[in-house]
Amino acid sequence: MGKLFFVDLTKCTACRGCQVACKQWKQLPAEETKQTGTHQNPPDLTYNTLKIVHFIEGKFNNKFDWVFFPEQCRHCYEPPCMGQANLDDEGAVIQDEATGAVVFTPLIANTDGASVRSACPYDIPREAKDNKGASKCDMCIDRVRENLLPACVLSCPTGCMHFGDEKEITEMANKRLAEVKKDYPDAVIGDPSSVRVLYLFQYDPKKYTSHAIADASGVNPLSRQELFAKLFNRNKQA
Numbered sequence: 001m002g003k004l005f006f007v008d009l010t011k012c013t014a015c016r017g018c019q020v021a022c023k024q025w026k027q028l029p030a031e032e033t034k035q036t037g038t039h040q041n042p043p044d045l046t047y048n049t050l051k052i053v054h055f056i057e058g059k060f061n062n063k064f065d066w067v068f069f070p071e072q073c074r075h076c077y078e079p080p081c082m083g084q085a086n087l088d089d090e091g092a093v094i095q096d097e098a099t100g101a102v103v104f105t106p107l108i109a110n111t112d113g114a115s116v117r118s119a120c121p122y123d124i125p126r127e128a129k130d131n132k133g134a135s136k137c138d139m140c141i142d143r144v145r146e147n148l149l150p151a152c153v154l155s156c157p158t159g160c161m162h163f164g165d166e167k168e169i170t171e172m173a174n175k176r177l178a179e180v181k182k183d184y185p186d187a188v189i190g191d192p193s194s195v196r197v198l199y200l201f202q203y204d205p206k207k208y209t210s211h212a213i214a215d216a217s218g219v220n221p222l223s224r225q226e227l228f229a230k231l232f233n234r235n236k237q238a
């Protein structure tokens, strides 16, 4: 069955506790940043920033709103990043049997980081400076194996982030979606059958970021199945 996250975006206050907790647990260095007119800081995921809270302001259903989207790897059930990376080194990415976590191993350094990134429908991995490999969230697999919550979930003070067994979290997400729909009729859970991070978007997910859901991006229009077929054919030709 494995584990799932549920992230109820109606409850996110953009406190960025999750972003800081991720840095802290992973002992990743801070980024050099500058003010760009938004509280979103750093502006994007990087090799050393595995979680980022997006700040999005604009018109949603003809009303002004300011919404927040704490983004991380979705831990896809069939991860295209794994298909791509393991072409270069077959141990580069593994899928943990007990949790379903998609984990980059040290062998990821033998892969072409930019290709791994471009295989991801959510544009999550970030390549190393020398392009030898890439990095991303690993579901805090070390903590989860010790029955601890992922650091980001533990730090969330508003009840936005949840983590647990697949069945329990799926039920929680569906129940909350039904409640939220009373105030936000367009609310939806993004790609629920493909990913282990269930985001409850209060508005059309395509209005959040260009890769909030798998088909939101014009950059990578291939479906998961098409990506796998492509990778499979490439393997056969090699």
Ligand code: SF4
Binding pocket: 021, 022, 023, 025, 026, 050, 051, 072, 136, 137, 138, 139, 140, 150, 151, 152, 153
């Ligand atoms: S699960 Fe761990 S690695 Fe992933 S975003 Fe949360 S804190 Fe970071």
Ligand code: SF4
Binding pocket: 073, 074, 075, 076, 079, 080, 081, 082, 102, 119, 120, 121, 122, 123, 124, 125, 136
């Ligand atoms: S979201 Fe991207 S990086 Fe994460 S498992 Fe899916 S394909 Fe891989």
Ligand code: SF4
Binding pocket: 011, 012, 013, 014, 015, 016, 017, 018, 019, 053, 068, 070, 155, 156, 157, 158, 160, 161
């Ligand atoms: S800790 Fe929770 S409320 Fe704060 S930014 Fe992260 S998800 Fe949102």
